[in-house]
Amino acid sequence: MTPFSYLRARSLDDALAIDPSRGDRLLGGGTNLIDLMRKGVEQPSRLIDVSGLSEGIEPSDSGGIVIAAAARNSAVAAHPLVRTRYPMLSRAILAGASAQIRNMATVGGNLMQRTRCLYFADAAGSRCNKRDPGSGCDAIGGFTRYHAILGTSPSCIATHPSDMAVALSALDARIHLAGTGGGRTVPAADFHLLPGDHPDRETLLAPGEVIVAVELPPTPAALKSTYRKVRDRASYAFALVSVGAALMVEEGRIEDVRIALGGVAPKPWRAFGAETALRGRPATADAFAAAADAALEGAAPQPGNAFKIELARRTLISVLSGLAEDLR
Amino acid sequence: MAIVVNGTRVAPPDDPRVSLLDLLRDRLHLSGTKIGCNQGACGACTVLVDGKRVLSCLTLAAQVDGRSVVTIEGLGSADDLHPLQAAFIEHDGFQCGYCTAGQICAATAMLEEIAAGMPSYVTEDLGADGIAISRDEIRERMSGNLCRCGAHNGIVDAILQVATEKVA
Numbered sequence: 001m002t003p004f005s006y007l008r009a010r011s012l013d014d015a016l017a018i019d020p021s022r023g024d025r026l027l028g029g030g031t032n033l034i035d036l037m038r039k040g041v042e043q044p045s046r047l048i049d050v051s052g053l054s055e056g057i058e059p060s061d062s063g064g065i066v067i068a069a070a071a072r073n074s075a076v077a078a079h080p081l082v083r084t085r086y087p088m089l090s091r092a093i094l095a096g097a098s099a100q101i102r103n104m105a106t107v108g109g110n111l112m113q114r115t116r117c118l119y120f121a122d123a124a125g126s127r128c129n130k131r132d133p134g135s136g137c138d139a140i141g142g143f144t145r146y147h148a149i150l151g152t153s154p155s156c157i158a159t160h161p162s163d164m165a166v167a168l169s170a171l172d173a174r175i176h177l178a179g180t181g182g183g184r185t186v187p188a189a190d191f192h193l194l195p196g197d198h199p200d201r202e203t204l205l206a207p208g209e210v211i212v213a214v215e216l217p218p219t220p221a222a223l224k225s226t227y228r229k230v231r232d233r234a235s236y237a238f239a240l241v242s243v244g245a246a247l248m249v250e251e252g253r254i255e256d257v258r259i260a261l262g263g264v265a266p267k268p269w270r271a272f273g274a275e276t277a278l279r280g281r282p283a284t285a286d287a288f289a290a291a292a293d294a295a296l297e298g299a300a301p302q303p304g305n306a307f308k309i310e311l312a313r314r315t316l317i318s319v320l321s322g323l324a325e326d327l328r
Numbered sequence: 329m330a331i332v333v334n335g336t337r338v339a340p341p342d343d344p345r346v347s348l349l350d351l352l353r354d355r356l357h358l359s360g361t362k363i364g365c366n367q368g369a370c371g372a373c374t375v376l377v378d379g380k381r382v383l384s385c386l387t388l389a390a391q392v393d394g395r396s397v398v399t400i401e402g403l404g405s406a407d408d409l410h411p412l413q414a415a416f417i418e419h420d421g422f423q424c425g426y427c428t429a430g431q432i433c434a435a436t437a438m439l440e441e442i443a444a445g446m447p448s449y450v451t452e453d454l455g456a457d458g459i460a461i462s463r464d465e466i467r468e469r470m471s472g473n474l475c476r477c478g479a480h481n482g483i484v485d486a487i488l489q490v491a492t493e494k495v496a
Contacts, residue, residue, distance in 0.1 A: 001345045003343075004344060005344065008390075008391075029386075030382070030391065034347070034386045035368055039367070047344070083454040083455060097472070099375055099437075100371060100381045101472065101473055103380050234468075234471075235449065236472055
């Protein structure tokens with residue numbers, strides 16, 4: 001690990017002193033950053049530890065919930081308001097990592113974590129446009145079981161690893177950002193960027209900006225929601241495919257629906273097309289199959305991950321059918 | 329400030345690169361905590377920080393300045409075994425023993441999490457007040473601790489026994 005200095009932030013102002021151009025990085029739980037520093041992928045000159053800032057999880061004035069950026073993943077998943085009003089988010093977090101890592105990981109850090117693409121992590125031996133822009137991509141044509149089938153570019157096929165962020169995207173969460181010039185709020189579904197020609201640009205966070213909170217709006221459909229993760233072992237593994245979904249049916253017709261996929265794209269993949277295909281229609285198996293087709297439209301797999309198209313279709317149909325069954 | 333390790337105050341290291349794991353093993357010679365993968369994949373380095381289980385390999389020692397750390401040495405000793413240590417012996421919850429300290433630290437915190445009503449991915453009803461302890465719940469909650477010898481069945485038996493005795 002290259003030498004760095006360490007500063008424990010006592011206030012948001014301490015965090016806003018971040019200057020990425022000088023090698024400053026914010027440190028949350030460290031579960032991803034410390035590992036990448038040890039691998040030589042990340043080489044910050046200074047860590048500003050923001051894990052001691054606000055961990056609050058509070059009801060919002062509008063009837064939703066505001067979760068401060070330093071809230072631990074385990075605290076969010078176990079919070080009574082999250083469990084009862086947004087079960088998809090609880091399940092998504094509980095599907096991720098291990099209990100130890102969820103105790104450490106912060107909400108802000110979860111959003112900012114890097115891909116687990118093996119070629120990205122292999123600083124010594126692999127080319128990676130995300131780690132070293134313009135150097136090439138050794139994942140394309142390589143071992144692609146864990147890579148993306150949607151939203152890829154000729155530069156990058158890495159997946160975003162977060163389960164939590166899939167649920168936040170589906171739930172129309174808003175991310176509160178602070179900067180020295182003031183604050184702004186952005187939709188979670190827009191926060192992560194597709195790779196295009198610049199896979200090194202992963203979020204719309206501007207240099208010097210800091211995530212301060214995540215806000216969940218009141219969402220009646222979320223009361224009937226869940227998250228299913230399909231992986232190579234039953235627990236403590238990244239997703240091959242995951243589905244976060246919420247369903248609200250009134251008089252047999254779908255009043256509201258939310259769908260986002262994980263493990264298939266460089267960002268949490270909100271399936272707006274599938275939602276549009278379902279709104280106002282009867283909650284039938286045919287409708288769910290059509291929605292799954294819409295969700296996977298345009299998929300461009302690698303030879304090693306073409307199985308994900310059918311796996312994602314079946315998982316999505318199964319999750320939606322299960323929610324509809326529970327509503328009967 | 330200071331780091332409190334098993335009740336003793338310790339000065340944080342000058343070099344921020346020192347992980348909590350390295351501090352415990354190399355500087356404090358508390359070698360009960362094991363270094364396995366050193367990348368957050370195996371759980372061998374699990375310790376308790378302010379009562380919560382964390383991975384000491386991915387924690388900078390500087391981050392726990394002002395906080396309380398408990399390692400396997402703080403849970404029990406050869407003359408005064410922790411109930412989980414006794415149960416692991418009784419149920420053959422290990423072969424080589426390398427993962428055991430991490431398993432027992434993780435299980436200690438896991439029983440507290442269940443007592444506090446915290447759900448897991450396999451908990452059916454997220455709205456329920458209490459958690460019904462089961463082998464499936466234990467397996468899911470202990471998935472962050474790998475055992476290459478394959479003693480998982482004995483580990484589950486040992487934890488289940490202590491959990492049941494706690495309730496009784």
